[in-house]
Amino acid sequence: MKKMNETQLKELEQDLDTIRDQVLADLGERDARYIRKIVRLHRTLEVGGRVLMPFGFIPPVFVAATAALGISKIIENMEIGHNVMHGQYDWMNDPSLHSQTYEWDTVCTGDSWRRTHNYEHHTYTNIIGKDRDYGYALLRLSDDDKWKPAHSLQFINYVLLSVFFQWGVGLHELESERIRRREISVREKIPFLKDFFRKGGRQAFKDYVFFPLVTFPVAPVVLAGNIGANLIRNLWSSTVIFCGHFTQDAETFTEEECEGESKGHWYLRQLTGSSNFTGGKWVHVLSGHLSYQVEHHIFPDLPAHRYPEISEQVQAVCRKHGIPYNTGTFAKQYSTVLKRILGYSLPDRMRNRLLPEFSNPATQP
């Protein structure tokens, strides 16, 4: 990570706080109208998708209904759920858009997400050993983990995680790796597991039992469409999230360098540990504006549709302080994510030879 002294960090903090304060002072009708429009779009797509699905025995209708339901889940999870739970719209004082009571259309409970994502991931971003989102305790994505033969198959794990992403996210708080290492007992996780089964059961009941049953004669069609919609959402959200922190230049940090850190240091870590990707307006909406991961990580509770508007200012602050601003096309960023997953599945020597951009001087022969 770029080294900055406390005076420089203080200045960075003030520069970013200025941007934040400008947005906060300007929040109002426009933001309320935006999120309500998105909520309306979600309701329209979900109702439309569910109503069309039983007619899915006509192939083009099946495609339309599955796409509508899949996109509705993506919008609800990314642009509404994730952002509302960050408190981006708490200032509206609307109980339906409140961070602490919102419950989203996925297996992970809102409460578990608020603990593991809002608190752990956003506070300890990319600190190896503290941010369990870094590789989800499943993938080796940096030199901080020693290579083991099992890692050579991790690309399969990655594909499985993406396909079943909502279940993976739902089970994240189980901390199965710590249970395996006997650092914690399963008993401690019983309250979590109860919530997990309740919410997971609810989600599975809805998409795989209830809606197929009420449309009984065409149940297989509805079941297939609902599975398809969940799959679309799983693959897309997993991909977006992997692009946020695992691109080639996204940095990692050690616990020591972050101990007792200042707000300025926290900002620096968010800037260097996150990565953006470019795209059209709808790519940003469908990613919940996590395509502006850098802006999201420095200002997690500003309404996300504001990120494109402040991006120029954030880049100017980065230039001023000589901090890299990590962005690129979706194709470029995602390809480096795949290379990272593949690269770190290899022993260090082989990786250094095949993917020198991921080589670490310390492990060079």
Added chain:
Amino acid sequence: MIAVLEKSSTLHWLGRQLFNRDDPAAFFDPLLERVNPMWVKQYTPARVAAIYNETSDTKTFVVAPAGRWKGFEAGQHVNISVDIDGVRRNRTFSLSSSPLQWQTDGTVTLTIKRLPGGLVTNWMHDHLEPGAVVGLGDAFGDFRIPNPEEPALYIAGGSGITPVLSQLETMAASDYRSPVTLLYYVRTQADIIAAEKLRALAARWPAFTLKIFTTDESEPQLLCEDHLADVPGLPARRCYLCGPKGLMDLANDLLYRRGISEDRVHSTFFSAPAATLDTDSLGGAVHFERSNLDVSSEGDAVLLEIAEAAKLSPRYGCRMGICHQCSCRKTSGTVVNRLTGKASGPGDESIQLCVSVPRGPVSIDI
């Protein structure tokens, strides 16, 4: 059709599973409100039917609540919610009409005075038009007509007349025979709210005596011993006070000196918010509602620390205003955001405990 989600417990359960929310009927609100805002389920909608000027700074809003509104008793208040610049604001007002009116034509009235610097009252005066829809909460409050019938004395000041109007209308309609006297204090003749209605009541209802005093005209007539001495049979009367704090304090004091016991005096507060804001005024009495705990705070201690010092363990995360783990509801009082220095509104709203400093008494829903 969507209403069945609320009526049948099985369907309500099913709705919770399908829509992931405790008020499943409200899932469709974003679509329904585009068709008809009166179909919204999240709150009880009420359509503004008419708006009248009472005085230069007071208006009466006639609103028609949705059919599921539960009704009220004369003298009770309601919370009104309106969206102002994207923010939902809740404020409490008295209903100024009688329950009889609601039963006959389905409308209730709110008589609202502009508060100097008041965000909601000024917005309602300037922007609310007939046809608009506002949120209307359930009625509450125990400022109620004597039951069984008893002689009564009302002492009202300024816009404090509103719950009294509702009660007088109700009593007149029910042929209340015991003597009822109203001592109404206003600044000038032009500030009398519902002047016509009061005079009409006095004309048609023999048991009622109306006395209006002006406090800011050539001969200031402030509440005094003599005004009470002129009320016949005062010791037998149940007393109702509603108005600015100064008037209520004085009335309480005078009634006490006349030997009227406290349990026969009923008050409801309508004090204007403190106008002076200085930074030394931080801190105050904090009431944690769900824990039923009262503590006091000083200086710029944040609510999270205050709660923890009181042995409560509210949920929290970063403790630096980022993660919103500690967001919860403030039901009344004003807090100042430690990061921005900005003060909140006085009503029900969501705050972050870790960066909110109380300014004056505050109630928190934890």
